Amino acid sequence: MSTLTRIGRTFRRTAIQAVPTVLGIVVLNFFLLQLAPGDAADVMAGEAGSATVETMAALRQRFGLDNPLLVQLFNYLYNLAHFSLGFSPRYGMPVADLIGQRLPGTLLLMAVALTIAIALGLVLGSLMAVFSGRLPDRLLSVVSLLFYSIPGFWIGLMLIVLFSVKLGWLPSGGSGTIGSNLTGLAGLWDKVRYMILPALSLALFYVAIYARLTRAAMLEVQSQDYVRTAAAKGLSPTVITIRHVLRNALIPITTMAGMHVGGMLGGAVVVETVYSWPGLGRLAFEAVMGRDFTVLLGILLLSSLLVIVANATVDLLHAWLDPRIGVR
Amino acid sequence: MAAPLLKVDNLTVRFPTTEPVSRLSFEVGEGETLAIVGESGSGKSLTALALMQLLPRSAKIPNGRIEFAGRDLFGLDQKAMRNLRGREIAMIFQEPMTSLNPVLTIGRQITEVLTLHEGIRGKAARSRAIELLNLVRIPDPQRRIDDYPHQLSGGMRQRVMIAIAVACRPRLLIADEPTTALDVTIQAQVLDLLDTLRRELSMAVVLITHDLGVVAQWADKVVVMYAGRKVEQALPGALFRTPLHPYTRGLLAASPRLKTNLHYRDARLTEIPGSIVSAAGEKGCPFRPRCAVARDSCAHFVPDLVEVSEDRLVACPYSFIPEVAHGAAFGL
Structure with a gap:
């Protein structure tokens, strides 16, 4: 069976499984959010200082918050079936537009962070495995343990202190120089400068995980018979590591990376707050504080889709990496 | 008599607490099959790994000398030794189920050694690999070459291992219990194949086994090992007629x-x-x-x-x- 058929089969299976999963997530989230006290009208009234009963009722009626719960759910699902995420009472604009503004920033941050985490983790982990039990391994183990145990917000703050305040090399927040109107390479460099610190603080925790995982996986694979076969062929240690060990060791690492996509979205809330990065994480935080459940439901729906897509990608990667997978 | 192809002299392999091979000496002539027999734990496999210099890092060789085609193997640097492995000395292992990399096609694993030692790439390497699969009697090699190891049976995988081992026409083939993991009918086929290839390619074979039936049929000379030592050496006929050591x-x-x-x-x-x-x-x-x-x-x-x-x-x-x-x- 060719790689393509295998991948196709895996893809179809995932797509079919995704529909009920998403539906379940939406319904469950809808009811969970109702458990929180208050609604958007309460918050808006609170912020305005005062409001009459009539204004409150008018607000609720305008946003459909006065309907019975099941009707609200039905309305939401009805909108969803028409590919609409609803309207945000707080921001006064369609949720889809709101998310659309913020999504690219978060996706970019996550993608860069995940790339850094995997790349750095693989390199460090490979080094640790190659030097296992010797000094480089010990040192890197300590470093990865530090990364693992230090909370992301603290790393974020310390990076700001070091690189922005003391050294003045990198900006301390935001996602681009306002009003600079840079284009081309200069514009890209400007974006990169704003990206480095947040991506790094988000990535370091995962660097530690991937480094330790890579180390364990590679040591496990190194003791396999086929590695000895490769050595008996006369291949050099570097070729053996890259061609025979790493590829087999990648399988558990991709599994973890897929699982981390969801977790990173959570970590992004903290990092986005520290670096005032205009992303989805901060939007979610603001939506919770404003009891703007339509926005929150939209974000939750989107992140669940993101996790499903990430899992599907991991499945596809597995089917590609390991020919034994996807044959069933 | 001409100088032997492989001369092992007083070889000792030592781990921190044990000495699984001690003062072992034997010789293998060009094109000869030497069988090393003994039960599990007698140091046969470690001897084989010592010949390839693929012992685990904790193993030390405090004394002894291995001479291959006039060269002292312990005197070679890593690079020269790698150059020898797979090209002049090849090895097949006991477990065909795990000795092949599960994520690479068998074709890739055969061409890898061709590219490394003979610089053959691309189409030429592929057709050479098909020839090799043909040589080890794998049916339908044009199709099989793109298979992954899990798509082959144990006997087939061991044939692939043999194809990899003989790809560069080595002068010495070390077979470490090549048939132990296979069922009896396949065992005979694989050993037959090894013997045919030995004659066709005129290589010497060090056959490590605990199966005396294998020894009787395929060996030119037998070394019996016990607890890391050679306890008896004989021609197979004499060994079976009048075994001496208890x-x-x-x-x-x-x-x-x-x-x-x-x-x-x-x-x-x-x-x-x-x-x-x-x-x-x-x-x-x-x-x-x-x-x-x-x-x-x-x-x-x-x-x-x-x-x-x-x-x-x-x-x-x-x-x-x-x-x-x-x-x-x-x-x-």
């Missing part, structure tokens, strides 16, 4: 032989009492704790190998005494 006699008595038409209902196979673990820390002859004819003196010294006749060595001073040689002890 251990060899025990091994022969413990294996069923077709000629005698022995059925398990007619008589029990004898066994060698005890286990090879008892050799650890033994000051005298390592086999003493299990030996039926051991004397008091056996506890005090390790018996030297004595040349009994041409091509015949034995490490037991009592093996010539008539009552021992007649095998009263083992009921032969």
